[in-house]
Amino acid sequence: MKKTYNLLICWCIIISSFSCTSQDWYDSGVSSPYHDCSIMEYLRKDTYNWELTVKLIERAKLTDLFDGKDPNYKEITFFAPPSYSILRYLWDNDMESVEEMTIEECKNIVLRHVLDKKYLKNHFAYRNVDYMIDDELQDGGTNVTTMGGNKLRIYRDKSAYGGVPDVGPETMYIYSITKATMVPLATPDIQPQNGVVHALNYNYALGRI
Template sequence: MKKLIFACAAFLLVLNACKRDEYYRDGGLANPNFNGNMLQYLQAKKVPFDTIAQIVKLAGMESTFSNEDFTFFALDDDVIKRTIGTIRTDGLNNLLFYSGKDTVKTLDQISPVIWKKYLQRYMFKGVNRLKDYQQIDFDVRSVYPGGLYYSLGGNISNIGVTYGTANNIKYIGYRQLVLTYIPDASKPNDNWFINKVSSSDIKPTNGVVHALAFNDLIGGAYFGFNRNDFFNDVYYSGLMPSNSSK
């Protein structure tokens, strides 16, 4: 009888181990699929993408996000809040206020052309998951360089996957997708703005979404990565009348 009990226990342990192996092989049992298009996904995830969904509409890109297949690195709403800022924070409104210009009260005061230009810095042709990108090691980029990609806005970025260390063995641990904005295409190895991905391979009915992690570094903290580009475009184009003042 004892032998039978031990045999059953051993069988259950083996079965449980197989389940764990299946989990690790699949990279997790969470369902990455979303039953809706990319815009509907952003609208459904009000935290953290409610403002981003609004900007998609302001940029006149509802059809693109609803129908076309592409890869989108989704920045969170806090990036927009930090970019616009207040007169007391290091954001756009601080620049406008101390330059004697009107400040941004509603997002529709910024030109749709500007919203579209900078939103496209996060959009890339093709449907690419984490497995489709090359490895990058920021310590030995000559060996593991990642890959260079042009965004739909025409800007260049490096996209790669970092391989973590486990049990003191390099490259067998956690894998994380990284988007790095390169401000000057003529100097592709200089002044990188590194942005890690918190959740990758989210799959709406069109395209794929990679959600960017919170980033307090200057490149990830502002819309369009290089905040001076966005600030200057808004500053020199002027603000449109807001809905509240019409």
């Protein structure tokens, strides 16, 4: 456990420098959202953020899905948990590596973060600001079901700029209907060739989707 403990300490130091807002932004390696490669290749290129994410996908035997080689799913949407989220999951479950997880466990976790088509941020509807996102009267946002069977409500909110309402930056949020939890988002609309990655932030804990 010493190796895992040291890694955890390092990650704790890293995330302490980030504010705990609902949508933090971190460096994904390239400023452009477009990447001339598959989702799997994109994740493999950035070991800083996605090393354990890649191992989780490989352990789940879902590499073809993320490489765009599954004939049934040419494009997907991935709400991507970063390596730190997976490391914390291993720590909480007294494991040192992804290889200690069962294939079925890995597959279930991964598919709970995947939609079977490409959804960019602007595909999701605005929230009705008159109601909380979990209010039964809430008629905004877009409800989707992941390939793992859990239900999410994705929505956008407008903001003010210079005192003028609704002309500032738009922010994307994720609410898990299944778990009744908000899911912290880091960077939306990372676009490899076979879909889109919406990166979750370092505060995300596996199981909240």
